[in-house]
Amino acid sequence: MGDSEAKVHFHVVRFIHEAGMKLHLKSIPLSTASLIYHMFFQKNSLREFDPYLIATTALYLSGKTEEAHVKLRDVINVCYRTLHKTKPPLEMGELFWALRDSVSNCELFILRMLQFRVMLDHPHKYLLHYLKFIRDWFEPYKWDNLPITRTAWAILRDSYHGSVSLHYPAEHVAIAVLYLTFESLGVEPPHTNVCRSPWWKVFAEDVTLERIKSIIIEITKTYELEDSVS
């Protein structure tokens, strides 16, 4: 993927998150929408498809697949408003019907493209589990004074600006996110020096330090991208 394409996707995923928050969608549907979007553009070119149409449809579809159904009407109004901040809100009329038709046709197209494989495994549940687990290793006061949970959750959310969750197993991404969290806060899980195996081996037998590092490199690329676009 070229740098310019990555920038477009960065902006569009930010759009997905912004519109999705306004639609009161939670982390999982938002993540699914982002991944559907990324999956689409792994197989298709930006020259042929309008990324905002794909993003809007991905949002609508993820609401359905994650049992957080939002009305097509609301999706269209909110997405239109998010995209055209200076224009007046969308009126009921020809443009609305045309947008509605394109989103519902696009939904069928995306479903066909994904071969209806809409069950996605996200790192969230693993991360939550690991966090609960590792909290018990820390001294309570130390854990309470560190924003570990908040940082990890934010890093995971940001990672969806790129497509890292498409390329690696969800458990591994969750571990890498936690690893990066510790690094960026400058902490180590207790007894790291005396343990015979590293802490992350407890969570996934098959993960390697190399794997963790390459996931982290992919995640940090997104932050570099952010610097260059804003």
Place this chain on the structure above:
Amino acid sequence: MSKTEDLEFPFCDDANKYEKLAKIGQGTFGEVFKARDRKTKQIVAMKKVLMENEKEGFPITALREIKILQLLKNDNVVNLVEICRTRATPYNRFKSTFYLIFEFCEHDLAGLLSNANVKFSLGEIKKVMQQLINGLYFIHSNKILHRDMKAANILITKSGVLKLADFGLARAFSISSKGAGRYTNRVVTLWYRPPELLLGDRNYGPPIDMWGAGCIMAEMWTRTPIMQGKTEQHQLQLISQLCGSITVEVWPGVEKLEFFGTMELAQGQKRKVKDRLKAYIKDQYALDMLDKLLTLDPSKRIDSDNSLNHDFFWTDPMPCDLSNMLSKHTTSMFEYLAPPRRRGPIAPNPNQRPVQNPDQHFERVF
């Protein structure tokens, strides 16, 4: 428009690769056909996804069914082969139709039970029930509710493997979330609907499918649905007549259900599950398991795990293979194709009901 017509979609096969042979049923959201793959000659079932009047795009029920079936791969759950679509042409106003393609099963349980020539031995009944509950155990441990248990949705292959089918009403459930008003209670065919749904529970779980399993189990002997209510009120009355009055004593917490105050509940009814069914069922273990499945209070109703451990399955005669018995029957038996006896609402007066299968030895229970 011509560009749309010529588009090739590598991602989703054309439904035309299958040749439709016959209509075999009516699913929750569309017709079902028997069909043959033109190339491989494999026989499949095609379920049409109804798309008309869909203001909200691809139906969420169909999407749920697809998602659930992709997740549930088990011997006792129907296998989804693929999803196909028809070409967009001017004739269908460029709207293609989608089909779910399933592996083909020769019979459904309602069809088999409505044919008096099909006789199940006790060991064979056990095999049917064991596979049925095993299927439920599998879907429940994957946190899925079927929500439409009935004999017509239980498929059986000619080699005697039972498959739960029609996940058109199924959905995922979570154990932990609190708060009422979460799921719709307008699910499950009336005759198989458990009392908690009839009383407006919206926070139900796996026990709703276990009740259906109980109704189906009784039907293995009675050969006809045991409680054929005409209205929700009537269904509750039939349940009380069989399972005893619905009271706070037998079911603590029932008073909190939405329709507890509004539905008329028969008082002073005794529980007679075993009494009324012993005319049909001689096996004590069968009666005991049925009694536990048809428990009014969903929290006391036996779950799939404990059912599988019930003595019914572990005493002689042990569950035995169905393929021998089924090999005598070479034509498919589907409820949809059976004479109209079991289809649609039943006649209002039981005495005026036409005599079905005159050579059948079984009487109606209720």
